Amino acid sequence: MxxxxxxxxxxxxxxxxxxxxxxxxxxxxxxxxxxxxxxxxxxxxxxxxxxxxxxxxxxxxxxxxxxxxxxxxxxxxxxxxxxxxxxxxxxxxxxxxxxxxxxxxxxxxxxxxxxxxxxxxxxxxxxxxxxxxxxFIPADCAAVAFSINPVNGRRDEIIINAHWGLGEAIVAGRAEPDMYVFGKAENRVIHRQIGAKAALMRPTPHGNGILELRTPPALAAAAALSGAQIHAVARMALELEQQCGYPVDIECAWQTEKLYLLQCRPVTACLK
Missing domain, CATH: 3.30.1490.20 (ATP-grasp fold, A domain)
Incomplete structure (x- = not known):
């Protein structure tokens, strides 16, 4: 190849x-x-x-x-x-x-x-x-979503973790993200927790790498995703679960109102 x-x-x-x-x-x-x-x-x-x-x-x-x-x-x-x-x-x-x-x-x-x-x-x-x-997508905000609750195995819940900036802060465990539990039957958020989001990741100003920065207090206190963005991420996770035929773990990013799909894989913990 x-x-x-x-x-x-x-x-x-x-x-x-x-x-x-x-x-x-x-x-x-x-x-x-x-x-x-x-x-x-x-x-x-x-x-x-x-x-x-x-x-x-x-x-x-x-x-x-x-x-x-x-x-x-x-x-x-x-x-x-x-x-x-x-x-x-x-x-x-x-x-x-x-x-x-x-x-x-x-x-x-x-x-x-x-x-x-x-x-x-x-x-x-x-x-x-x-x-x-x-x-490379220089995300305004990012999310990691599970089309099944990976903690308790509930298939009627979608779990969304979100943060400002690049999703690396979430996947690398560098900050406590916002967490949303989205009910599939209810088609809405049934529980939310705004995370501390003490640090965030941004691209370096002149290319070649990313920086870990202290999140400004006002930004840390604010929800990283709007209601419409939460619904869009939940819809993507549900569609991908149906298309793939198994629960999925996805990484996605928002940039200037466009939702990008960065990764999609099975939730292996719930398939075993």
Missing amino acids: SIVWLDERACQNAEVCGGKAAALSRLSASYAVPPGFCASSQSGSGALIQAYERLSQHLGVTAAAVAVRSSAADEDGQQLSFAGQYATYLNLTGANAVLAAVEQCFAAGTSDRVAAYRATFGQAAQPKVFALVQQ
Whole structure:
């Protein structure tokens, strides 16, 4: 494999592009999935640079800001998610930065952390690891949603965690986010808790990386999502659950009133 684009049918195969990329590829025609491509360790630097330049041209810029993430063949499956085990690099600009991050994504497949995770679940085989390169979304606010309550297993509830800025603050556990319990039958929020949101993540002003900042007190006290945004995230989670045929864990981001889908995977804890 050289380069496979997210909107190509070949990218829907986890053996070709990894589980993360395959899931997003299958959904890219129906949802606002940031455009991008997938590379393997055999792609070569020349093909990677050409693909990055093509993506930049598609986005109308000289050098696009991108997110680079590992996408392993057995990642985000119905048995194991490998959540947080592989590599993610956000807000990278320029071919050299992208090439370096792609190499780090490949190397993540042989890290001690991934090996320990695999051993815990009796997985001995070395996975195929790919690198997913996508347009970086500098989110105004972000959310992680579960189409089933992952704590008590209730299938009539959608759980939404939300925060200002990038979703990395949520997934990396850097701040207590807002939490909403959305009743499917009621079609409304049935419980809400405004989190402390003491820190938030923003892209660095001049590219290549993100910053952890203290959340301004007024922003920390305010709800990160409006009522309409909560309904939109809940609707997306419910639609994806119905489309996939199992409870899903999604990551999404709002930027200038547009909702982007950044990841979709099974809620493995509730499928076992």
